Amino acid sequence: MTASDPIPVDALGQRHAALGRDARIVCLVPSITELLCDLGLIDQLVGRTGFCIHPREALRAVPKVGGTKDVKLERIRELAPTHVIVNIDENPRAVAEALADFVPNVVVTHPCVPEDNHALYRLMGHLFACAPAAAALSDSLTAALAEARAVGAALPAERVLYLIWREPWMTVSRDTYIAATLAAVGWHTEPAAAGERYPAFDWQAPWLAGVSRVLLSTEPYRFQDKHVAEVAALCGRPVQLIDGEWTSWYGSRAIAGLRELARLRRALAA
Template sequence: MKTSLSPAAAAPLRDALGTEHRPAAGELRIVSLVPSLTELVCDLGLADRLVGRTGFCVHPRDVLKPIPKVGGTKDVKMDVVRALAPTHLIVNVDENRRETVEELAAFVPNVIVTHPCAPADNLDLYRLFGGIFHCADRAARLAAELGTALAEAQGVARELPREEVLYLIWREPWMSVARDTYISATLAAVGWDTLPADAGQRYPEIDWQVPWMAGVARVFLSSEPYRFRERHLAEVAALSGRPVAMIDGEMASWYGSRAAAGLRYLAALRRALAGVA
């Protein structure tokens, strides 16, 4: 798999909406409204250029403690962002409200819209950030690491039979993920296909009596956004009649620099649950 970001200057730097961005010039002041991409900004060596983040942007903790909070991913404090005078705003199609982003775009010169739908999409994300923020070398190293992790995930998916799984993100009501989500694509990379196969919503409510439940091989309880605990294992096992396991939600759902580590984590978990060393 090709992971090189070169030649960076040859291809336009376009975000998820097709907006073309130029390499930053002058003072760089970044506000990120996406937790996983705040982590990416730091891992690209740009922590000292980060002037604002949401309350959900918590990694790396020690680095982010002094960075001002601008609210949540969906309830952004406009006056706080305006006072920070950012040159660049990082947002995501799924995590931030369109009307919020449009309001911010009225006074932030550069709005970078992201929408990775599968682990491999991070390669374009690294190139985009590397080109805009003059950190192409660091971005290339992340791309190489992700290429290795993608190959490992593909190896596990070939090695073990594919399984259909139920990935729970909420309790009361019980909610799962549709196959067009980043979470589902990440699980699919190691051979776990999420159910339901067809869903009218990206995060559908679950009825334990639906016919497709018979196809579920195992159930995962995610650590986020609902904080499932060990005490929920027996409850879900009784409801589903299937093996149930805890899963690190950040490893399954965070893109950016977490993508490679997430794939390695899932590959190891897949092997462990299959009893393969």
């Protein structure tokens, strides 16, 4: 960032204190916890959720403050963070508002497409004095996006059903980060229009006629190999198990995720 660059803001347009190496960070977003570690900030991370699992060994010593939804506010108060990082999709608004009563900087994030990771990297680099590392990640993301889009341009587009839950069966709408990530490699999610971001459906839905492939995500429902035959019998389409972190984790994992999706798309096409 140069002197002429605008000061980065969070997803709500808020500016926060850039405390650099004096910051004490609690992160309630698993993928951003990993990003902070990859930016060299593990020593400043004073709290994380039980779902913040990467990098596993490095995080063992970082205190847990509950889950992404059931946050232990008093435990966070004890940790006296200068910054708490939250996400619009993953953390309840009431939690963020309660945190704002005693945390100086509640940093709100909301990546909607893979490209939004550039702004996320830049914000973390600004707040925590790691701009060179953040810029390096941006360069890697640019390369990964180019690789993914090259695959998407080279192969015929496919309409896919991306399953995230079973009983009830649930998928994703096209206005989600997941759908935008899949679209980078030419996988376009169905249904094309949905009233909810994560709609439930039944196997008689008319829009299923346009689906050519089903992707079973390993999260939030833990789809496994044993579910492949079950879903294939229900829909009569090719079914592929897929690592949910490739599509739904932003931050630094988005780079590897895009590359893995490109590899898988090429492999299935072959």
